[in-house]
Amino acid sequence: MAQPDTSTEPILRLRQVDKTFAGNIVALRGMSMEVRQGDFISLLGPSGCGKSTALRLIAGLMRATHGRLDWPGGGEGDLGVVFQEPTLMPWATVERNVWLPFRLRRQSLAASRQTIHEALALVGLEGFEKKYPRELSGGMKMRVSIARALVTNPRLILMDEPFAALDEITRQRLNDDLLSLKAKTGATVIFVTHSVFESVFLSNRILVMAPRPGRVIEEIDVPEPYPRGDGWRNSHAYVEMAARTSNALQRALHPESEGV
Amino acid sequence: MALADDPRTGMNPAQPPAMDPSLIDPEEERIARAKRIEGTAKWLLPLVVMALAVWLWDRVVAWNEIPHYVLPGPGLVVETLWEDRALLLGSLWITLKITFMALAVAVIGGVGLAVLFAQSRFAEMSFSPFAVILQVTPIVSIAPLIFIYIENRLVGLLLCAWIVAFFPVLANTTLGLKSADHNLRDLMTIYRATRWQRLIHLQLPSALPYFLGGLKIAGGLALIGAVVAEYVAGTGGIGSGLAFRILEAGYRLNIPRMFAALILIAITGVLIYGATSLIAHLALRRWHESALKRE
Ligand SMILES: Nc1ncnc2c1ncn2[C@@H]1O[C@H](COP(=O)(O)OP(=O)(O)OP(=O)(O)O)[C@@H](O)[C@H]1O
Ligand SMILES: [Mg+2]
Numbered sequence: 271m272a273q274p275d276t277s278t279e280p281i282l283r284l285r286q287v288d289k290t291f292a293g294n295i296v297a298l299r300g301m302s303m304e305v306r307q308g309d310f311i312s313l314l315g316p317s318g319c320g321k322s323t324a325l326r327l328i329a330g331l332m333r334a335t336h337g338r339l340d341w342p343g344g345g346e347g348d349l350g351v352v353f354q355e356p357t358l359m360p361w362a363t364v365e366r367n368v369w370l371p372f373r374l375r376r377q378s379l380a381a382s383r384q385t386i387h388e389a390l391a392l393v394g395l396e397g398f399e400k401k402y403p404r405e406l407s408g409g410m411k412m413r414v415s416i417a418r419a420l421v422t423n424p425r426l427i428l429m430d431e432p433f434a435a436l437d438e439i440t441r442q443r444l445n446d447d448l449l450s451l452k453a454k455t456g457a458t459v460i461f462v463t464h465s466v467f468e469s470v471f472l473s474n475r476i477l478v479m480a481p482r483p484g485r486v487i488e489e490i491d492v493p494e495p496y497p498r499g500d501g502w503r504n505s506h507a508y509v510e511m512a513a514r515t516s517n518a519l520q521r522a523l524h525p526e527s528e529g530v
Numbered sequence: 531m532a533l534a535d536d537p538r539t540g541m542n543p544a545q546p547p548a549m550d551p552s553l554i555d556p557e558e559e560r561i562a563r564a565k566r567i568e569g570t571a572k573w574l575l576p577l578v579v580m581a582l583a584v585w586l587w588d589r590v591v592a593w594n595e596i597p598h599y600v601l602p603g604p605g606l607v608v609e610t611l612w613e614d615r616a617l618l619l620g621s622l623w624i625t626l627k628i629t630f631m632a633l634a635v636a637v638i639g640g641v642g643l644a645v646l647f648a649q650s651r652f653a654e655m656s657f658s659p660f661a662v663i664l665q666v667t668p669i670v671s672i673a674p675l676i677f678i679y680i681e682n683r684l685v686g687l688l689l690c691a692w693i694v695a696f697f698p699v700l701a702n703t704t705l706g707l708k709s710a711d712h713n714l715r716d717l718m719t720i721y722r723a724t725r726w727q728r729l730i731h732l733q734l735p736s737a738l739p740y741f742l743g744g745l746k747i748a749g750g751l752a753l754i755g756a757v758v759a760e761y762v763a764g765t766g767g768i769g770s771g772l773a774f775r776i777l778e779a780g781y782r783l784n785i786p787r788m789f790a791a792l793i794l795i796a797i798t799g800v801l802i803y804g805a806t807s808l809i810a811h812l813a814l815r816r817w818h819e820s821a822l823k824r825e
Pocket of ligand 1: 291292295296297315316317318319320321322323324484
């Protein structure tokens with residue numbers, strides 16, 4: 271299936287991006303990163319280090335104070351987004367929620383139905399088309415939200431701590447499913463998380479961020495190729511990567527103690 | 531309104547057949563029984579108390595031999611209602627017409643203005659003080675002026691009823707349009723929705739529960755506005771509604787007819803409230819918490 275091809279041009283490049291909010295709050299300082307087709311990148315860092323700010327910049331919800339955001343292959347704004355909350359329209363059925371991105375492009379429900387059902391099948395929700403969000407559990411709502419993000423097959427999917435509000439078991443199951451979904455679709459994802467394990471489990475590259483000012487202090491490659499088998503969570507390589515990443519996060523939290 | 535429970539919530543108090551008696555939780559059984567009793571009492575109690583009040587009214591009139599031009603008994607009021615039905619129903623029809631026309635204009639004007647406010651914060655800043663002034667000034671003090679400036683009695687009445695009724699629609703809908711989930715708003719931006727798409731697909735549905743809450747209040751207010759305005763307009767000849775009938779009956783000391791007209795107004799008010807509540811329930815029952823809660 272689609273594998274990250276590191277020889278290609280990046281689809282998104284951030285160069286020395288700063289973001290300062292009113293009141294001289296420096297949320298990001300000199301943030302640089304590259305996203306290639308097929309990447310699954312985790313932004314890992316403590317609260318307030320500017321992860322959401324970086325995603326909002328990429329989503330075009332606000333503009334950088336300095337620095338550049340390039341989409342070398344074009345396709346700027348061809349995005350899917352998953353927020354921390356499922357963010358579904360409570361008045362619409364599951365099917366109509368997933369229809370939203372097509373609907374805004376003035377594509378009828380009939381013409382979109384096949385694609386919608388495929389997306390729902392990918393997240394394991396076939397048969398739930400006519401349900402309303404309140405009839406679903408938290409994990410199922412999140413699946414609908416993921417189906418909506420990938421239904422248009424966007425160039426880039428942004429996820430901001432999508433599973434943070436879920437219980438541990440649901441969270442693990444969704445991580446498993448997200449991983450197999452990634453392998454099946456070859457989607458390109460930027461995934462914001464607080465969890466070392468989640469980032470190692472899912473991504474092929476982890477950007478560890480530090481606060482005040484928000485910036486990337488370390489890039490960690492996770493060489494395990496997709497699809498990652500069932501043994502990945504218990505493998506030696508996984509544990510080792512988790513330890514490395516955890517140390518990097520410690521350095522992000524306590525720069526003075528390491529003398530960096 | 532009793533709704534069938536969602537099977538998932540497991541709150542359905544229906545008894546499972548043949549249960550191991552040691553597994554029955556007396557506390558839960560007691561709560562379930564109390565809930566059932568409360569469900570019945572909710573409609574039975576008001577009926578009983580109402581019947582009791584009417585009976586007491588009848589007895590007080592009979593025991594004290596109160597003359598009917600002071601306080602007619604309930605029997606006489608019902609009799610009058612029946613005998614004067616042509617006159618009273620004709621007037622009821624006029625009051626209803628004004629009420630519903632005012633309500634319709636209040637909905638159109640209130641929602642229209644709210645949409646305008648949602649599009650432009652400057653429009654809201656500029657015009658919302660006027661809406662507030664109109665709302666807080668008692669209608670009885672504006673109405674005489676309105677009837678001086680406006681020749682057409684019907685239009686005058688309509689204007690009065692509208693002034694009273696439109697504010698809750700405007701205020702609630704404005705709030706509702708702004709209450710759309712901020713993440714969904716961001717999603718609309720990311721998907722490059724036009725202003726119109728944002729309004730249709732996000733803001734208006736978000737505002738629906740708020741609007742319906744406003745409608746419930748506005749329905750009653752439109753009736754009050756229509757009645758009060760007619761009092762102020764006074765004896766106006768053609769097209770006289772229930773308020774005029776009450777005034778007229780008062781001049782003639784026809785107290786039973788006053789009561790009959792009064793009862794018609796009260797019933798109308800209750801029906802309007804019931805109808806708007808039903809509309810709200812039907813519109814929201816699939817998705818909104820307010821319509822889903824059992825209590
Ligand atoms: N709209 C805003 N106005 C002012 N300051 C902001 C705004 N948004 C974010 N900030 C500040 O910028 C910094 C980075 O915020 P951001 O939300 O990007 O952090 P985060 O890494 O996503 O944190 P968390 O893990 O808690 O979500 C914080 O100090 C925050 O207070
Ligand atoms: Mg955040």
